[in-house]
Amino acid sequence: MGIILFELALTFYFAATIVSVTELFKDSRIASKMMLSLAAIGFVIHTTDIIYRYVSAGHIPITNAHEATSFFSWCIVFIFFLLQFRYKITLLASFIMPIVFLLMLSSSMLPREIRPLSPVLQSYWLGIHTVLAFLGNAAFAMAFGIGSMYLVQEHYVKSKHLGGLFERLPSLQTLDQINYRLITFGFPLLTLAIISGALWAQSAWGSYWNWDPRETWSLVTWFIYAIVLHARLVAGWRGRRAAILSIIGFLTILIAFFGIKLLQKGLHVFS
Amino acid sequence: MKVLVIGLNHKVADVDVREKLAFNGPKLEEGLIKFRDLPEVQEAIVLSTCNRVELYANVTDNLKASESVKTFLSEYHGIKRDSLDRSLYIYDDREAVKHVFRVASSLDSMVVGEPQILGQLKDAFDLALSKKTTGILLNKLLKKAISVAKRIRTETRIAENAVSISFAAVELAKKIFTDLSNKVFMLLGAGEMAELAAKHLIGNGVNEVLVSNRTFERACDLAKEFNGRPVKFDDFIQEMVRADIVICSTGAPTYILAKSQMQKVMRERKQRQVFIIDISVPRNIDPEINDLDNVYLYNVDDLQNVVDSNVFERQKEAEKAEKIVLEELETFLKWQSALDAVPTIIALREKAEEIKREELEKLLHKNPDIGEKEKEAIEHMVSAIVNKLIHPPTAALKEDSEDKDIMVATIQRLYGIDGKKE
Secondary structure (H helix, E strand, O other), rough: OOHHHHHHHHHHHHHHHHHHHHHHHHOOOHHHHHHHHHHHHHHHHHHHHHHHHHHHHOOOOOHHHHHHHHHHHHHHHOOOOOHHHOOOOOHHHHHHHHHHHHHHHHHHOOOOOOOOOOOHHHHOHHHHHHHHHHHHHHHHHHHHHHHHHHHHHHHHHHOOOOOOOOOOOHHHHHHHHHHHHHHHHHHHHHHHHHHHHHHHHHHHHOOOOOOOHHHHHHHHHHHHHHHHHHHHHHHHOOOOHHHHHHHHHHHHHHHHHHHHHHHHOOOOOOO | OOEEEEEEEEOOOOOHHHHOOOOOOOOHHHHHHHHHHOEEEEEEEEEOOOOOEEEEEEEEEHHHHHHHHHHHHHHHHOHHHHHHHHOOOOEEHHHHHHHHHHHOOOOOOOOOOOHHHHHHHHHHHHHHHOOOOOOOHHHHHHHHHHEEEHHHHOOOOOOOOOOOOOHHHHHHHHHHHHOHHEEEEEEEEHHHHHHHHHHHHHHOOOOOOEEEOOOOHHHHHHHHHOOEEEEEEEHHHHHHHOOEEEEEOOOOOOOOEEEEHHHHHHHHOOOOOOEEEEEEOOOOOOOHHOOOOEEEEEHHHHHHHHHHHHHHHHHHHHHHHHHHHHHHHHHHHHHHHHHHHHHHHHHHHHHHHHHHHHHHHHHHHOOOOHHHHHHHHHHHEEEEHHHHHHHHHHHHHHHHOHHHHHHHHHHHHOOOOOOOOO
């Protein structure tokens, strides 16, 4: 049943992605309602799939690459709906749903069997550490989407060609503020994820920091977002620069997420 | 029962003619009553705005009625008949309905798509309702016109883009800032266009207004007018640190703000977004300032380009709107034709007479020995029955009620008659 749920969620996300991309070219209320419903149904099925895996495995289902990618997508859609609830920027889906779909697609191609958990991972830290890390990264994914929208809108205003999406995109300041909020939401989560990871490493392997590739990349990401926040508060790096930095930040996360998996093996179980 | 429209608008009459014909203040109510009291007019509405004066009526004979309305207009406003005849347009029936739909949808406006006309039309209708000068036909016409206008507004983008420079400036400001109500606005210099744009921005609720001018007294005057604070011209760069929106229109022959100065301002305001509109010709603000991050500089040509492309967009949308008008026109005319009950009444009577005659003939044919006296009595009784039977439906058809169209259709169906015969 787990397989069917996952495939169903993937299918709904795929349909939502197609509709959301067509929305870039044609403004239609019906299409945007359809997109939201498709994404919402996909999200409910996806949630059921994760709960199902949780129940059958007996622990939080983030212990292999398939589950991790799937859970990451889930967090992104979750934050999308939170933002949708608060700001009603449906057009954001056109920037975010393709990413969700690609993540889910790569997740679908990874081995799915639930393997017995190695003793090292059998700890309450598993849930705390992974959920913090993934929610934080999902907030950064959303900042990536918002940052891209900012660059598009800023291009219209700066070049004085107010075509295309100008009418439908929110104001520059709104996008900039959401971007800032997402980063201030994601950054503490990432910080806590790193701290909880270090504590867990201490209890599991006897040392706080092992320079395992994921730890290194997390640190790189942490520094990038620390710079984003610092530059904003001190030097007033807002607007375009903040948008570009949040795009770079998320690309770093993606490299860390997939790059390490392809190139090296580390302590992290789904690396 | 036909719609008649008599009036003039900005296309056919200059403002000096329009203002003579305008129904202003107390004249509006008084004129409406007098207009309705004309013997040829059954229902009446008067629409009087700065761009048009139009009289809508429900009439039987449109030629007679338009003569009488024209005489009324010339006498009421004291204008010579021949000068009036030259500028007035008269539409009747189908063309009249179409015209009212186009007016309501702002397709006939000077600025196509402007939203005020619908409100003005609603006001005219409300006044007519409160003075009870309308009935079944004009009520339906106005309700329909309002719904057509709403349909066009939701189904086309006719009213979406700003088509004047000051509206375009406000529209842009709203796409740069989330909320204008906590923004500081600065007006540099003066001038008609700048002050108009300033009024629009202030009307959209900026938080604080700063006014600077080479002559400080002028700055004080304008500051008073806009409820703002005057700033000495030597200090304006200093104060710009706080300003989020700047409109510049000084008569200076050169740039009064250089890129390096703006860079300093941006550093001091921590790179918060700034929207600068340079209306002055020659330009007062170094165009290179637009290259700075978070600075958006528009000059008068840039704004005009925005307006031009919006006007073009609107014209495309207006074509879609005209199609909707034609579509709705057909449904209205269908309703109106059902409203005309006379053919149905005639058909009903003819049908009854026919049945009566047939049945009488049959009876006389079967019983040839009926005498003249009895025959007369039978005929009399049958006529009485027929008349009594068709009296209530005929009376109902003659009544002016809101659901008359339904009544006509129902009676046609119940009695199996075709009301299309004229």
